[in-house]
Every structure is written in C-alpha cells, then in structure tokens.
Amino acid sequence: MKPRLNPYQVAPDTIKALSALEAQVQASGLEKSLIELVKTRASQINGCAFCINMHTHDARKQGETEQRLYLLNAWRESPVYTDRERAALAWTEAVTLISETHAPDDVYEQVRAQFSEVETVNLTMLVASINAWNRIAISFRSTPPVKARAAVA
Numbered sequence: 260m261k262p263r264l265n266p267y268q269v270a271p272d273t274i275k276a277l278s279a280l281e282a283q284v285q286a287s288g289l290e291k292s293l294i295e296l297v298k299t300r301a302s303q304i305n306g307c308a309f310c311i312n313m314h315t316h317d318a319r320k321q322g323e324t325e326q327r328l329y330l331l332n333a334w335r336e337s338p339v340y341t342d343r344e345r346a347a348l349a350w351t352e353a354v355t356l357i358s359e360t361h362a363p364d365d366v367y368e369q370v371r372a373q374f375s376e377v378e379t380v381n382l383t384m385l386v387a388s389i390n391a392w393n394r395i396a397i398s399f400r401s402t403p404p405v406k407a408r409a410a411v412a
Contacts, residue, residue: 263399277395280388287381291321293347296331296340297382298389300348301355303332307393312403346373347382354386 267274285294295318302310315328330337334348346369353360360366370379395401 260400260402262401266395266399277388277391280384281392284381284385284388287378287385289378289381289385292318292323293344294385295321295323296327296344297347297351297385299328300331300334300351301386301389302393304352304355305390305393305397307396309396309401309403310389310393343373346370350382351386354383355390 295314298314299311299318302314315323318328319325324339327339330339331348334340334345340348349366350362350370353362353366370382374382
C-alpha cells in the first residue's frame with residue numbers, strides 16, 4: 260500500500276487543531292492505560308493498522324501486558340479487564356459504531372456507573388479523536404513502520 264499524501268505537510272494548521280484536542284484528552288485525567296486501550300480498540304474496529312501499531316506500542320511502553328493487548332478484541336469474554344475498562348470499551352464500540360448503535364442507553368448507564376460526568380465527556384472526546392485519527396490515517400494510507408525480518412538460515 261502506497262501513502263497518498265502527508266496531511267501533516269499539506270494542512271499543518273488543520274492537523275494542529277486535532278493535535279490540540281489530543282493534548283486536551285491526554286491531560287484530562289483519564290488513566291493513560293485506559294486511553295491506550297480505548298485507542299487500540301477503536302483502531303481495531305476501524306481497521307487502522309497504523310494506529311493499532313502505534314497504540315499497542317505506546318501501551319507496552321506504559322507497562323500494558325501482552326495478554327491484555329492480545330485479548331482486547333475479545334474483551335467481553337476475558338476476565339483481565341476491570342469494570343471501569345469494560346464500561347469504557349463498551350462505550351468505545353458504541354460511539355465508534357454510532358451509525359449502527361446510536362449509543363444505547365444501557366451502555367451509557369454502564370459508563371455513568373464508572374465515570375463522572377466530566378470523565379464521560381472526556382472519554383467520549385477520546386473516542387471521537389481516535390476515530391478522527393483513524394479516518395485520516397486510513398484515508399491517506401498511512402502505513403506503520405515495518406522492521407526488516409531477520410534472514411532465515
């Protein structure tokens with residue numbers, strides 16, 4: 260796959276606006292580990308290889324386990340996530356797939372049981388921002404860096 264264009268070079272001021280939202284979300288008080296799980300899960304749903312690569316790498320740097328990353332797309336069946344993480348992941352899926360789900364009340368109630376009003380807004384902005392980044396990366400065919408494989412003897 261060949262990249263189409265570099266939006267950071269073509270429209271830097273527009274990208275700065277989304278970057279400012281990203282900085283606000285990072286400073287919102289949500290747990291860093293939760294932020295990376297949400298970003299990774301939304302990126303899995305959207306099929307954004309560039310973002311999956313980036314956010315699993317970032318999650319590992321912050322101490323996230325391989326097991327939790329491997330099980331993320333089956334989080335409902337896995338006992339390794341907290342109730343707060345489960346609520347955030349359910350909300351991530353509902354908001355990412357908004358045209359299908361319309362953010363159902365039961366999922367919202369799960370979120371509100373775990374997150375304050377301010378945290379719920381910040382979580383929703385986190386989901387919105389990663390979906391925007393996914394759409395930019397996918398649209399312009401951003402490709403993750405690939406390490407050369409060692410030659411097989």
